[in-house]
């Protein structure tokens with residue numbers, strides 16, 4: 076009995092506490108809303124790796140406040156991310172920013188039961204390509220909607236489930252009458268057009284951010300109706316057409332960012348000068364043409380102007396100085412001409428100035444820029460300016476961190492560079508007429524990137540450079556350096572790029588380089604280096620490019636000593652040396668990067684060290700091609716002009732991603748390996764001037780990207796393959812092989828094999844050019860071929876925006892590739 080009673084009492088107690096808890100929570104949190112939230116929690120999974128939290132580092136263990144804190148029977152108003160109305164207790168705010176949510180949002184999601192919501196932030200999660208459903212239209216009281224960087228996709232839909240076309244919608248996020256802030260940024264797969272803003276659509280909007288989406292169409296003139304708009308971010312979309320004049324009505328606008336649409340054209344409208352509250356104006360990477368308007372003096376609040384990468388002409392207007400607070404002025408990569416207005420030097424607060432790649436015609440004393448005492452970033456490369464340094468003072472440019480003065484016709488190193496400078500991190504003096512010794516630069520201990528290529532610097536390479544502990548990139552290409560390479564390289568073990576090609580360097584490759592474990596590009600080509608094959612490079616796991624071209628390297632290349640070597644290699648050029656012996660087939664078995672022809676072609680990556688993109692010259696298609704930037708899918712092997720003999724290893728067929736293969740001018744014997752048919756990306760194959768015998772494998776016509784094919788001067792026999800690309804090669808491809816017959820040679824085959832009817836060259840090859848033209852978003856999404864980026868001239872100094880953004884977006888994917896080098900420096904705007 077006593078037992079029963081106590082059990083009874085216990086039950087009462089449990090009931091009591093339950094009732095207490097229910098009543099207390101009922102007081103605060105509405106049951107239906109708690110249920111909706113818990114259902115929502117049930118419907119999602121947690122995966123931090125699938126989300127891009129930007130600068131925030133999400134937890135690694137997939138724990139989320141939702142899992143810890145959102146519990147049945149507790150007051151939902153006290154849960155993380157929830158805000159309730161103080162009087163009605165309804166859930167009015169849901170903030171799930173970067174909560175590692177990974178889920179698909181269906182129309183039946185309980186999320187849409189939270190109809191009292193006023194602020195909804197789902198940004199920086201992964202909604203798995205969900206569409207932004209008409210159900211979002213149920214949040215009629217919503218004032219803030221943030222869905223940025225959350226993998227939403229597709230068109231924004233209206234309640235009739237129609238693809239939203241601009242007018243005929245009755246219900247969509249664009250119909251939320253109270254909306255003040257809308258951010259859909261960073262959902263690259265999201266498409267749509269801007270609505271027509273008449274009849275009060277989004278009339279209360281203060282901030283609209285559609286940057287980095289697939290939004291397209293023209294900017295509607297009705298945008299001028301959004302009279303409360305303060306921030307308009309439409310950068311990095313696919314908008315086209317001209318800027319509507321009504322934009323001049325948006326008197327409250329502080330941020331106007333239209334950069335990176337490539338197709339917005341016309342002149343920069345004068346009406347923009349009506350926007351007197353503007354702080355940031357970004358029109359970069361479009362097709363604006365004509366002169367910069369004169370009337371900037373109205374815009375006294377402006378802190379940032381970015382007009383870079385357009386087709387602007389005419390002079391820099393002197394009225395630009397009516398902007399006294401200007402912090403950033405980027406006019407790079409236009410066709411701006413004339414001289415620098417003296418008033419520009421009155422912009423005392425200027426910290427970033429980029430006039431690079433223009434057509435200015437002025438001779439300026441470099442120290443004139445030193446009047447801008449807060450200047451941190453100065454880029455005048457290829458601007459057309461001639462810089463003198465006669466009055467150069469040792470104490471100028473105290474705050475300068477980045478100084479890029481390539482092609483400025485300078486003939487003397489500025490004095491201030493010869494004194495201690497703790498700020499300077501990036502120095503580019505390439506393509507000038509400097510012919511001093513480098514020792515005076517030994518003070519610049521803090522340099523991270525130094526580019527002095529294509530000058531006439533002479534003498535020894537100073538040993539001090541090897542002691543710069545922060546040095547990431549050193550490019551001394553194309554000077555008159557002589558003597559041996561200092562043994563000090565290796566202490567600077569974070570070095571990623573070492574390019575000392577095209578000098579007069581002698582001796583051996585310093586063994587100390589083996590300590591540069593981060594090295595990605597090693598270019599010592601065109602010197603007089605006399606050494607055996609530097610097998611110890613095997614230890615450098617991140618090496619992507621090795622160029623030993625045109626030196627006196629000699630002797631055999633033995634089989635690798637380790638199992639996994641050169642697995643990240645993209646380009647190896649050992650041509651024009653005196654290597655002997657057979658090719659070490661095992662090397663080709665571990666060059667994994669050259670095997671992966673599936674390497675992320677959906678997105679565009681260049682190789683760079685975080686400051687600049689790498690460049691390299693390789694023989695491609697019979698020409699020396701300078702790749703001013705190296706797209707990561709370019710893979711090349713060049714062993715030409717050596718004394719290799721023996722058979723071409725069959726294992727070369729494993730390098731499926733190869734674009735360029737050159738084994739010419741050696742003494743290879745035996746047949747052309749059939750395995751070459753696996754190299755389906757190949758654009759250039761040169762096996763000429765060897766002693767190859769046997770027939771040309773008929774299957775090679777499967778190489779549909781092949782543009783150059785050369786097997787001349789061998790001992791080949793039999794019928795030349797016909798069909799596809801082989802219809803395009805001329806007889807120079809085959810000359811000097813007495814035994815070859817058939818088209819295009821005049822010699823007929825005696826016993827023709829079953830002649831296949833020649834088919835036309837495959838269209839994919841002819842796509843090559845169009846792939847090149849299509850450079851841009853579209854092309855990014857389509858995918859690239861090997862050479863697509865050849866010839867693209869480096870734009871402004873700031874590492875290109877789109878790729879930075881891309882790198883950010885695709886960061887998640889890149890995680891899985893363990894590809895350290897794809898990190899690129901991100902330049903912040905004034906957001």
Ligand SMILES: *[C@@H]1O[C@H](CO)[C@@H](O)[C@H](O)[C@H]1NC(C)=O
Nearest residue numbers: 158159160161162163164167
């Ligand atoms: C609701 O109450 C909290 C705490 O008492 C207070 O900080 C907040 O300002 C109140 N909100 C409103 C809208 O009254």
Ligand SMILES: *[C@@H]1O[C@H](CO)[C@@H](O)[C@H](O)[C@H]1NC(C)=O
Nearest residue numbers: 119120177178179202203204
């Ligand atoms: C994401 O979408 C794919 C394809 O629609 C589906 O198979 C998968 O289950 C979804 N994952 C989540 C977490 O919703």
Ligand SMILES: *[C@@H]1O[C@H](CO)[C@@H](O)[C@H](O)[C@H]1NC(C)=O
Nearest residue numbers: 114118180181182183184185
């Ligand atoms: C919601 O819809 C999805 C797909 O239509 C379905 O898989 C899921 O079971 C539904 N959930 C509920 C709670 O009805």
Ligand SMILES: *[C@@H]1O[C@H](CO)[C@@H](O)[C@H](O)[C@H]1NC(C)=O
Nearest residue numbers: 165190191192214215216217
């Ligand atoms: C929306 O806000 C209005 C005014 O504050 C209020 O009367 C109405 O109840 C709210 N509607 C919802 C669904 O919360």
Ligand SMILES: *[C@@H]1O[C@H](CO)[C@@H](O)[C@H](O)[C@H]1NC(C)=O
Nearest residue numbers: 172196198221223258260284
């Ligand atoms: C994304 O949304 C958040 C709000 O969660 C906002 O703070 C941020 O500025 C938005 N924009 C970007 C580009 O992340």
Ligand SMILES: *[C@@H]1O[C@H](CO)[C@@H](O)[C@H](O)[C@H]1NC(C)=O
Nearest residue numbers: 241242243271272273274275
């Ligand atoms: C705007 O309102 C007018 C008059 O009510 C109507 O005729 C017109 O169709 C509306 N336009 C849109 C885009 O809704």
Ligand SMILES: *[C@@H]1O[C@H](CO)[C@@H](O)[C@H](O)[C@H]1NC(C)=O
Nearest residue numbers: 320321322323324325346349
């Ligand atoms: C620009 O401002 C001037 C003077 O305030 C005004 O007359 C003109 O209409 C404005 N232009 C636009 C396009 O708003």
Ligand SMILES: *[C@@H]1O[C@H](CO)[C@@H](O)[C@H](O)[C@H]1NC(C)=O
Nearest residue numbers: 315316317338339340341342
């Ligand atoms: C701007 O581009 C549109 C197409 O997007 C074209 O019709 C128009 O002629 C161009 N205008 C100028 C000034 O180039």
Ligand SMILES: *[C@@H]1O[C@H](CO)[C@@H](O)[C@H](O)[C@H]1NC(C)=O
Nearest residue numbers: 398399400401421422423424
């Ligand atoms: C430069 O910046 C400082 C501090 O931000 C400010 O006080 C000063 O007014 C600015 N100078 C000019 C000319 O705007």
Ligand SMILES: *[C@@H]1O[C@H](CO)[C@@H](O)[C@H](O)[C@H]1NC(C)=O
Nearest residue numbers: 562565566586587588589590
């Ligand atoms: C590599 O660095 C270590 C220590 O920093 C040094 O002892 C060694 O001699 C270096 N190796 C070469 C080959 O210079």
Ligand SMILES: *[C@@H]1O[C@H](CO)[C@@H](O)[C@H](O)[C@H]1NC(C)=O
Nearest residue numbers: 752753773774775776777778
């Ligand atoms: C060549 O291509 C055809 C069709 O694309 C394919 O069937 C054949 O297997 C390929 N041959 C080789 C050797 O890969």
Ligand SMILES: *[C@@H]1O[C@H](CO)[C@@H](O)[C@H](O)[C@H]1NC(C)=O
Nearest residue numbers: 766767768769789790791792
């Ligand atoms: C060419 O090949 C044939 C066999 O196909 C061989 O007899 C001959 O010696 C070779 N000539 C040269 C120059 O290698």
